[in-house]
Amino acid sequence: MSNHYTRRGFLKRGVALAGASTAAVLCRGPYILAAAAPKAKLGVAVVGGGGMGGYSVDCALRERLVALVEVDDGRLADIMTKKVKDHSPTPKVYHDYRKMLDECHKGIDVVLTATPDHNHAPAAIRAINLGKHAFCQKPLAHNIRECYELAKAARKHRVHTQMGNQRHCEEGYRRLCEYLWAGAIGNVTETHTILGRNFGGSGGRPPSKPVPQGLHWDEWLGPAPYRDYHDGLHPFSWRSWRQFGTGTVGDMACHHIDAPFWSLRLGLAKRFTVECLHTKGGSEEMFPQDNIILWTVPARGKMPPVKVYCYDHEGLKPEVMKETEQKHDRKFGEFTLFVGDRGLMGSDSRIIPEDKHKAFPVPDKIIPRAHGGPIEDLYHAIKNGGTACSNFIDAAGPLTAFILTGHLAVFAGVGKKIEWDVAKMRCTNLPEVNQYVGRTYRKGWEV
Known part of the structure; x- marks a missing residue:
C-alpha cells in the first residue's frame, strides 16, 4: 500500500465531539455474530497472553475463548494451567496469528491483541479485514502509517474497535x-x-545468542526484519x-x-x-x-x-x-x-x-460514559450497538498518530x-x- 494516500477524514469524527456517539454509523444494521444469537457469548481469539495479555485472557474466558496465540511455550503452559484450566470447549492454541485466523475465523467475533508493539497492526488489521471486531493494547501501532491503515480498515469493514487505554474509559x-x-x-x-x-x-546490536527454549522466534519477529x-x-x-x-x-x-x-x-x-x-x-x-x-x-x-x-x-x-x-x-x-x-x-x-x-x-x-474497562466497553458496543470510546477511527488512531x-x-x-x-x-x-x-x-x- 502507498504511504501517501489522503486521509482527510481521519481526524474529523468523534474527536470533535469528545467521545460522543458520532461513530454510530459503524454500528447501524445487524452484525452476524459467530455466537448463536446477539445475547449469546462472543467467540473470542486472544493474540498474546503475557503482560496486559492476561487481561485479554480473563475477558475472553468470560465469553467463549476460541483460540489463543502465544509465542512462548512456557507462558502458554502457564495460561492453560492457571487460567484456562477446565474451560470448555478447550481453545485451540497457536504460535502464529495468521494461521489462527486462517483456521478459526468462522468461529470468531472479536480478536484481542496484546503483543509487542510491532505486531499490533499486523494482527489487528488481519482480523478487521476478515470482518472481526478488534481490540489492541496501546499504542495502537508501531508507526504513523499503521494508525491510518487501521482506521481506514475499520471504517471500510464497519467493525467495532478499541485500543487498551484504561484512562480513556475512566x-x-x-x-x-x-x-x-x-x-x-x-x-x-x-x-x-x-x-x-x-x-x-x-550503541549497536548485542551479540547473537541461541533462541531461548520454547520461544518461537520467527513468529515473535513477525513483520520486523530478521535478526538473530x-x-x-x-x-x-x-x-x-x-x-x-x-x-x-x-x-x-x-x-x-x-x-x-x-x-x-x-x-x-x-x-x-x-x-x-x-x-x-x-x-x-x-x-x-x-x-x-x-x-x-x-x-x-x-x-x-x-x-x-x-x-x-x-x-x-x-x-x-x-x-x-x-x-x-x-x-x-x-x-x-x-x-x-x-x-x-x-x-x-x-x-x-x-x-x-x-x-x-x-x-x-x-x-458518554464507558461501560467498564476497555475490553468490557468493546463487548458492550458489539452486543448493544453504539461505539467503543477509544475506537480506532475517532480516538485511538488520531491520538496515536x-x-x-x-x-x-x-x-x-x-x-x-x-x-x-x-x-x-x-x-x-x-x-x-x-x-x-x-x-x-x-x-x-x-x-
Whole structure:
C-alpha cells in the first residue's frame, strides 16, 4: 500500500465531539455474530497472553475463548494451567496469528491483541479485514502509517474497535474535559506532561545468542526484519528497540497525552509543528532517552493555540511544575499540568489550588460514559450497538498518530521543527524524516 494516500477524514469524527456517539454509523444494521444469537457469548481469539495479555485472557474466558496465540511455550503452559484450566470447549492454541485466523475465523467475533508493539497492526488489521471486531493494547501501532491503515480498515469493514487505554474509559479524564470546557481555568495555552519512563539507550546490536527454549522466534519477529536473537528483547525490554517498540513516548503518551489531546480537541488541527527540545543517546537500534518534545498546535474552533510539552520522566520536570508543587504542596509524578489564562488544573481533574476547585460550579456530565474497562466497553458496543470510546477511527488512531510524530522530531534532532500535515500524512518541510512514517515489512507480514 502507498504511504501517501489522503486521509482527510481521519481526524474529523468523534474527536470533535469528545467521545460522543458520532461513530454510530459503524454500528447501524445487524452484525452476524459467530455466537448463536446477539445475547449469546462472543467467540473470542486472544493474540498474546503475557503482560496486559492476561487481561485479554480473563475477558475472553468470560465469553467463549476460541483460540489463543502465544509465542512462548512456557507462558502458554502457564495460561492453560492457571487460567484456562477446565474451560470448555478447550481453545485451540497457536504460535502464529495468521494461521489462527486462517483456521478459526468462522468461529470468531472479536480478536484481542496484546503483543509487542510491532505486531499490533499486523494482527489487528488481519482480523478487521476478515470482518472481526478488534481490540489492541496501546499504542495502537508501531508507526504513523499503521494508525491510518487501521482506521481506514475499520471504517471500510464497519467493525467495532478499541485500543487498551484504561484512562480513556475512566471518569477522571471525562471530568477533566467537562471542567475545562466549562471554563474552569479559562483558555488553556500550554500543558506539561510527565510520562514516567525512560526507555531507549545507545550503541549497536548485542551479540547473537541461541533462541531461548520454547520461544518461537520467527513468529515473535513477525513483520520486523530478521535478526538473530539477542539480549534485551523478550519478554519486556523490546520497548527500547526501534524495530519492535515505540520508546517512552509511544508506550506512555497514549495514557498521558490523551488528557490534552481529548480535552483540548487537538485532533481538529489539520496541521501542527513538533520539535525535540532535549534528547540523549539513541542509535540505529535504540530509541533516544531523556526526551523533551513540544507540539505547537494552532487554534481549533474557539480554542486558542496551545503548546503541548512532553517529558520522558520526572528528572526533566519543568520549572512551572516545580513552582506549582512548592506553592501548593503538591507532588507530580505521571501527570499533566494545564496552564490557563485564569488558573491551573491537573490531569487528576482538580483545579489548583483545591479551594478554587471547590468554589467552581460542578459542570454537567455531557460525555458518554464507558461501560467498564476497555475490553468490557468493546463487548458492550458489539452486543448493544453504539461505539467503543477509544475506537480506532475517532480516538485511538488520531491520538496515536499525533503522539508518534514525536519520533520524527527526535530523529530530526534538537533545533529542527517538523511541520506536519495530518491529511497528507507527511512532514512538509523536512522530507527526509518521512522515511520514519512507515516501515519495511517481511514478506507475508505486511500491513
